[in-house]
Amino acid sequence: MATASESRTDGPARPAPATLHELLGTAARARPQAVAVRGEGTVLTYDELHDKVRATARRFTALGVTEHGTAGLLLENTPDSVVALLAAARLGLRVVPLEPGTPRSQLMAAREKLGPLSVVGHAARLAALDGANDPDPLDCALVPVEDPGGHAPSGDAESDGVTAPDAPFLHQYTSGSTGEPKVAVHTQRNLVNGGDIYARSYGITQDDRILAAVPLLHSFGLVAGLVTALRAGAELVLLGRFTPARLLRALDEHACTVLVAAPMAYDLTTRAAGATSSVPRALRLCLSSGAALPAAVAQRAKVRLGLDIQQVYGCTEAGVIAARRPEDGTGADLGVGRPMPGVRVRVVDERGDEVPHGEEGALLVRTPAMFTHYLGHADATRRAFADGWYLTGDVARLGPEGHLHLVGRKDSFINVGGKKVNPLEVEQVLLAHPSVVEAVVRGETTDDGGERVRASVVARPPLSSTELTSHCRARLLPHQVPAEVDFVASLPKSPMGKVRRAAVRAAPAVRRS
Structure with a gap:
């Protein structure tokens, strides 16, 4: 935080960050020597992360990534992948997060939908794609996240960072759990708003160490993990490949205070861990999303980790919608929690009229992290909104205290x-x-x-x-x-x-x- 004298020297206060690079720059100025990202064998301070992002942005430009305009990022839970994502954000590229093992056929399908594509990933992943025994050319530029020479092209370090916060940025495939996946388009402002919601709702500060045990590839890991860490100036600990033993070891070795994981990780970890094992000493908050959290898993996790697991409800299109918070305590009427700050919800009947609390209806939401449209699906985009409200497709009810209860999917x-x-x-x-x-x-x-x-x-x-x-x-x-x-x-x-x-x-x- 700037002191009073610094405020007088620098003039008017800067506007709130609206892009990922602004978040990074703010944290790097405030805490240059604090750890920003920790992965297996790699630790980057905020100052080092800031420098590597600028250098990588210049390298991407020199390799022609900006000419394509769209980067298919084989996104893994590694510091190099984080650097690549933030470099793409700095350049204002359109980013499509892809599974690290995405086959050539799916990359070719993505290129058909998105146009010219640079595939960015770890060198070993790219070598496997380039060496695949396939007669059809991939027709994509292959760009490693690692700097093979250890040096980036020289250039103006500040001239490559003018990014419009409301330009299309993240092109996120929906889960496809109920049908064919679509590509939901988000701006950088959407993502920053999402990180701000998590930081404010759970009091996440620069003193926290967030363990991301869920892929950054997915919106929960990306926003609750990476973006929230940047927003708070906190440390992000990347688990890499998940195993229960690795998760528990990372919690203790790095004194992690926040755990971001899916129900499956909580389930496997609590099944594998002995009942007499000690609880992680520094852990204060456990978040779960990506699927429903079974009551039995939540109870086992509470015993093993010493905390209630806070369920988070959201979707690729709208970001985080509602969540449980520690101050809610426990009880049968908590549902998936209360709407998050800045989120508005309506439960309506078939005519679009709001129903009283306790009655079921279609759930409509407005969130600060809302997507802008489905790529190439104008009709689906129109059907997704009603007077600016996003139709989640979920049937829900509101409890007497405003907690949201999901009843099911309307179309199921x-x-x-x-x-x-x-x-x-x-x-x-x-x-x-x-x-x-x-x-x-x-x-x-x-x-x-x-x-x-x-x-x-x-x-x-x-x-x-x-x-x-x-x-x-x-x-x-x-x-x-x-x-x-x-x-x-x-x-x-x-x-x-x-x-x-x-x-x-x-x-x-x-x-x-």
Whole structure:
């Protein structure tokens, strides 16, 4: 923070940062020698990170990345990837975060959608792409995140950083959990606003050390991890490849105060850890997002980590919407938490009128981190908004204290003989059977044009479909009981552990007698 004398010398206070480079510059001026990013074998102070970003931006320019205008970043949880992302932000490039192992076919599909593309990634990843046995040329520039020569081209260090905060920047693929993924376009201001929401809501300051145990590739890791750390001037600790042992070791070795992880990471970590292990000494906040946090996982994590896990609800398009906070305590009526600062929510009926608290309806939101449009999908963009409110597609209700409760997805309700079935209710009953590990319920079209309930279940043998159906009949109305049960070895999931519902019907069934 500037002193009074510094304020008089520098003149009027600078406006609040609106781009990632402004965030970085502010932190570098305030805390040049503080650790900014820590990865395996690499530690960068804010001053070093700032210098490496400027040098990398000049290198990208010299290699022609700016001529393409779009960078497909094979984004990994490494300091070099962070530098590459921030360099692209400094240059005002359009950035498409991609899975590190993205195959050539998907890169070619991305190029068809996005136009000329520079693929930026670790040298080993690029070598695998370049050396792939494929007759079709990739037709993309391959640019390593590492500086192979150790020197960047000379140039004016400040002339390459004039970036419009409201220009299209992050082109984020939606999860595709309920259909074909689309590309949601965000500005840098969107991302900065998202980091500001997390920092203010959870009191994250320069004294915090944030462990990102979720891919920066996804909006939760990117915003709750990297952007929030930049906004607060905090230290970002990158886990890299996740294992429960590595996560617990990093928490202790680096005295991490904030953990950003998906429910799957909490689940695996608490299953692997011994009940007598000590809780991390410095940890004060655990955030979970990317999928629903099962109550059993939350309870195990509380025992192992010594804290309540704060569930965060959001989406690629709108950013963070609602979340639980430590001051909420525990209780049955917390839902996914209260709307975050600056977020407005409405729960409406089919006419668009708001319903009273406690009643269910369609959830509409306005957030400071809202996307601008779907790339190449003008009709989908129009359908996504109603008078400036984003239609989440979720059915929800508001509790008496303003906590948000998700009921289900509007487009996933099943119409059985004119009666609506919420698949989440059926899934909860299936999961209540002690032999059921995972379950997904969907609607299936019948020969007469109607729908019936069908379930895909991961279960421990010798559970039979007859036994499971009897279990459901004792707890559900007749029209809610699955007409068919498919036992599967696993359910298709995203890297965050979220079930890809649109792909469930393709999962091969396991025969059960």
